[in-house]
Amino acid sequence: MxxxxxxxxxxxxxxxxxxxxxxxxxxxxxxxxxxxxxxxxxxxxxxxxxxxxxxxxxxxxxxxxxxxxxxxxxxxxxxxxxxxxxxxxxxxxxxxxxxxxxxxxxxxxxxxxxxxxxxxxxxxxxxxxxxxxxxxxxxxxxxxxxxxxxxxxxxxxxxxxxxxxxxxxxxxxxxxxxxxxxxxxxxxxxxxxxxxxxxxxxxxxxxxxxxxxFEKAPSLDAKPFRMPVQAIYKFTEEGDDRRIVSGRVESGSIAVGDSVVFLPSHKRSEVKTIEEFHAPAKKRAAAGHSIGFTLKEQIYINRGDVMCKGDEEHPLVSSLFQAEIFWMGRDPMVMNKEYKLKIGTAAVPVQIHEIKRVFDVSQLKKSERKKQIDRHEVAQCILECARPIAFDLAGQIEATGRFVIVDQYDISGGGIISALVKDKEADLRDEVEAREMNWDFSIVDPKEREARYGHPPKFILLTGKVGVDKKNIAKEIEKTLFERGAKTYFLGMGNLLRGLDVDLEKHKSERHQQVRRMGEVAHLLLDAGLIILATGSNLNDEELKILQEVTDRSSILVVNVGENHFREGIVDLNLNAKDAASRNAKKVMEFLESEKIIGKV
Amino acid sequence: MDHLEKLESQSVYILREGYSQFKNLVMLWSIGKDSTVLLWLARKAFFGHVPFPLVHIDTAYKIPEMIQYRDQLALEWHLNMVYGQNTEALKNKQTFPDGALDRISCCKTLKTDALRNTLSGAWPRYRLDHVQKKYVLDENKEPYTGVIVGVRADEEGSRSKERYFSPRDKRNDWNVGDQPPELWNQFKTDFAPGTHIRIHPLLDWTELNIWEYIGRENIPVVPLYFDQGKGERYRSLGCFPCTFPVKSTAKNVEDIITELKTGKFSNIAERAGRAQDKEDGGGLETLRREGYM
Incomplete structure (x- = not known):
């Protein structure tokens, strides 16, 4: 037998x-x-x-x-x-x-x-x-x-x-x-x-x-729950109104009714149902399963977010981390060059912040002088992402602690995260997390609000040098949007400075604080479902990061007028400073239509 | 999780990755058991929906029950069904059954060429109209640049070297020795313009796994796979002039599983009934380099 x-x-x-x-x-x-x-x-x-x-x-x-x-x-x-x-x-x-x-x-x-x-x-x-x-x-x-x-x-x-x-x-x-x-x-x-x-x-x-x-890998069910979001599906045209957040549970388990939080955005909700095709209804899902969830609150989440359980230990969030990398690319990995980091389902631009050590693996000699990582070498370095990502240390949860690096079109390196490095926004992020954890939700579902208003909330930020006209463009857009029935508002920076910010010294060192408060106001107006217009003169990468941290990153639209001094890939639309405000406003309107933020007339 | 749950989860993950990363994606449906399992997995991945077209290359020599079964499921499951064909070769009788070509050249003409030109949009595509319940000429001539294929690593030599995400250049060339690395479920999803991608969600499945899954999920398959009382059945489906039934009395999925586990097929290859494999010196490498799936 x-x-x-x-x-x-x-x-x-x-x-x-x-x-x-x-x-x-x-x-x-x-x-x-x-x-x-x-x-x-x-x-x-x-x-x-x-x-x-x-x-x-x-x-x-x-x-x-x-x-x-x-x-x-x-x-x-x-x-x-x-x-x-x-x-x-x-x-x-x-x-x-x-x-x-x-x-x-x-x-x-x-x-x-x-x-x-x-x-x-x-x-x-x-x-x-x-x-x-x-x-x-x-x-x-x-x-x-x-x-x-x-x-x-x-x-x-x-x-x-x-x-x-x-x-x-x-x-x-x-x-x-x-x-x-x-x-x-x-x-x-x-x-x-x-x-x-x-x-x-x-x-x-x-x-x-x-x-x-040898033993089979132990079950990961007992670890904290992690699910990198692969996609949010809605097959409305086929008569299916479910909005399904889908992905594979990499560790832990979750049940209907559990509170969940999405990182790095800190959006919160609750599991309403567990979705699967051609399977008996489930009340619980555990590690290893490719599955879907519907949520109680229709919050804005994106592919790449990590779904976690509210009451468990959360992943770390930072744009900086220390990793051990092995490099397979024909060209070496060098400083000051932008690569793509893929971790879980997220993809984000990345650069070497610091090379700590390069090991020549064959000899295992440590070289601390090297400024690049050659093919087949292993290195310990600090990487800097263009925006914060959610991750775990590889020693704790492997699936969310390892990544690959894409050079041009090819996966050229792999790595495991060994330590968190605090970035400049770390403290601010903690404040935002505390705010989101305790957010008092409106009884009106954001998706219903969006359906009623005919557009999602959006924060259109016009940036550019001092002296370049941004305000007239912003007001022109506000007017056009209003006439087309959108719920919209121009958020004047000057109004904030003379009101909400009056307790702050008119000192350069307080500028970060002013930007933060502007972000908090924008965050409230976004929650109210509005399309907000605001201007920011001489806004730099760091200040923009503050705004992104405080509001919802995906609802900000950066429109730059004139010379662009932001890091690559940040600006959504560039305008010519020499063009008339009305013409530029029209371009922004066309952009909003092409991005399907507002309908065409 | 049992082994079928693991296989299913991985395939679903790959399908979702493919769908989120590529535009103009299609799935090849040969009507055989593997690509039907693949289709079922797509319904799993997308919660009952199949959000991309299913492409079938109709050589006109498929066993008639296969086409009947295809259209029945397509209507029932609301599939965006598209087929392509080498109508010229068929019209001019340039085929193996017509005596004009050897088996390999016939495969190339009716399958590989038809597939390439159907994918690129160069030849007409026919789309199933669900209202009229018949095929109409498809207006969409945009090239399909991503193709989901149900190959399994255990089928034959060249397939065991495949990656889940496998780039091919414009000429469909496949450089076996220099494939992109694939680790930790990170796949190659960035491409130079002009690159095509093949996605292989079934790579880790074996013939036995396919049948176990068909049994577990109760997936409808073409009855040709079962003995209808004559003591023979098809183990692998293709064109009738080149595909031969095997002697077997397996009448249902359970019989087939038993047969594969312990019976006479436990160490005879599945494609042994496919004549073109033998003419290609075995490995199908020639055909596959040309773009055969």
Whole structure:
């Protein structure tokens, strides 16, 4: 009676190590000794070797299987399948050559455990170290190191111990603690499936026993709830009025009625329903499930926000953080260049703020002088995002603590976040969080308000140098919007200065405070559903960040008149200062129409 | 979570990522079991809706039950159904069944060329009109630049090297050795203009998983997969001149699962009944480099 493995969870194992240290032999031998090969395959390859008078190698089996798959049997050198008494395995063969590092990373990132092969005769080599380091960064905690080709060193316990000592010393500072070091002679099948007589001094597990002892990743249900929002779906045209916030629960669990908060915006609501197609209604959703929610309050949220539970520990929010990065790009990662950071479902422009250390992985020498990260290097640095993001430390919640970096069109680096670095808006953000946590919601649903008014709330901010006409454009827009039935208001900065801000000194150092108060007023008017117009002379990036922090980032529309001194990608619309106010106002109106903020007349 | 829930969750995640990142996205529906599971997963991902067109390449040699089943589901599930065809080749009898071409060239003509030109909008597309319940010429000639395909890594050699998100250039070239890295569910979503993308949500599924899922979800499949009493059934569906039934008495999903787990098919490849694979020296690599799915 054949044992039914299909219900037992399969395990993905990656085999890594320096080129020619015997990865293919380990796989070939595992396939052969667990009887996972097609019938007669082993004899066939052995006979072929004999005919061509070349010594048989188990690695040839993998080549032979590649031919075999041409005839229909589906085993690839990249992924092989075998079974033990306990379960099924998928073996991912990661290339040992440095040129294929990104393939090695793609393969290893899918694995739950790893075998790292080191040649007993050659000892620890460059890629033994590099792969060890990468396994650690990829978050693979279950690693067994196989010291292979023990027959070539006369099964010497001394040599085995020396390699173990050297490699353990290398792994210790990078936080990787192998489950075991196993002496093997893969070619001869020693300590693979059967214990070796020649290695009688070794009392530990064989490779197969080791694999069977690896554990499936523990459930993440007990961790705080995190769901990076993939999309907000509404299929109204198909007669479906549900507004579904969807994504995959990366950790924790949540139930109908739980209070939720979205970060970095701090928007709050409550889970009304859990949505799934063709499934019995659920009251609770847990880690691993791709799912959807409807919320009690129709708040503005975006793809990239992280949904969390109100009463649990929240992710960190900052535009600065410290990370360990590995770089795969052909061009080095350099200072003063904008890249794209992808974390969870968020994507945001990013730059290196500071390179703390670059490790040459092969030597593991730390270089503190370097100003760039070259291909295949690992570095510790501080990254600065164009806007704050929500994240966790990788040591706490992996899924929201790791990211990739896109250079141009290509994923060129990966990294894990190791520490929060406070940015300038950190204190302000705490105040806003406290405000949002205790916000007294209007009884009127924002979506109903939007439907009644015919437009969403919007904060149109006209910026530009002192002396460039912004106010007349703003007032012209206000008039046009009003005549078209929109709920709109021009928020005069001067009115604030002589009223709300009268307690502040007319001193430059108070400008941040003035900007903050303007933001708070705008926030109230946005909550009232209005399209607000305001002007800001000589407004800089930092002041704009304050406004974005205090109001809802996605409701601000930056219209710059004349020369643009903002960082790239911040301004939504640029106007020519030489054009008449009426003409510029018209352009803004056209923009609002094209962005579907207001309807066309 | 059991293994099917995990597979489902990952596929749904990939579908949603694809939909949020690409305009002019379509899903290929071959009417076979895999792409029907894929279609079902799209309904899972989008809560009962399928927010992109389904494209079928009709070689005119499909087994008739397949087309009937396609249109029935398309109407029932309100699908935006589009088909394309190499009408020239069919009209001029430039096909294998006409004796004009070998199997491989016929596949290239009726499938690969038709697919490429249907996707690019160069050849006419026919869209199912749900009111008239018939196909009409589609006015939309915009190229589809993202294609969701139901290939599985375990099907044959070249497919096991695929990524979930796989860029192809204008000529559909696929550089197997230099593919973008894919880790932590971050996929390649940034492209130079002119790049096309193929999205493979079913990469991790096996033939057995497909049937287990069909059984669990009760997904309707073409009855050709089951023995109708003659002691044979189709294990893989294609054009009738090149696809042959296998000897089997599996009459329902449970029978097929048993057969795959313990029976005579437990170590015979699924595509063994597809003649074109053998003529391509096996791996389908030639066809796939040309853009075969």
């Amino acid at each position: 054949k044992k039914d493995h299909t219900q037992a969870a399969k395990m993905n194992i990656v085999i890594v190590g320096h080129v020619d240290h015997g990865k293919s032999t380990v796989i070939g031998r595992l396939l052969a000794d667990t009887h996972s090969l097609p019938q007669g395959k082993l004899e066939q390859v052995k006979n072929e070797c004999a005919r061509n008078s070349k010594p048989f190698e188990y690695a040839f089996l993998l080549d032979a299987l590649k031919d075999e798959q041409s005839q229909g049997i589906t085993i690839d050198t990249a992924r092989s399948f075998f079974k033990s008494e306990k379960r099924e395995y998928i073996i991912i063969d990661a290339p040992g050559h440095i040129e294929f590092l990104k393939n090695m990373i793609s393969g290893a990132a899918r694995a739950e455990a790893a075998l790292l092969v080191i040649d007993a005769k050659e000892g620890v080599q460059e890629n033994s170290k590099r792969h060890g380091y990468l396994l650690s960064m990829l978050g693979i905690r279950q690693v067994a190191v196989c010291i292979n080709k023990m027959d070539l060193v006369q099964y010497s316990e001394k040599i085995f111990k020396e390699i173990e000592k050297e490699y353990r010393a290398f792994l210790k500072p990078i936080g990787l603690k192998p489950k075991a070091f196993i002496p093997i002679a893969a070619m001869l099948g020693e300590n693979m499936v059967e214990a070796s007589k020649n290695l009688s001094w070794y009392h530990g597990k064989t490779i197969l026993e080791m694999l069977d002892s």
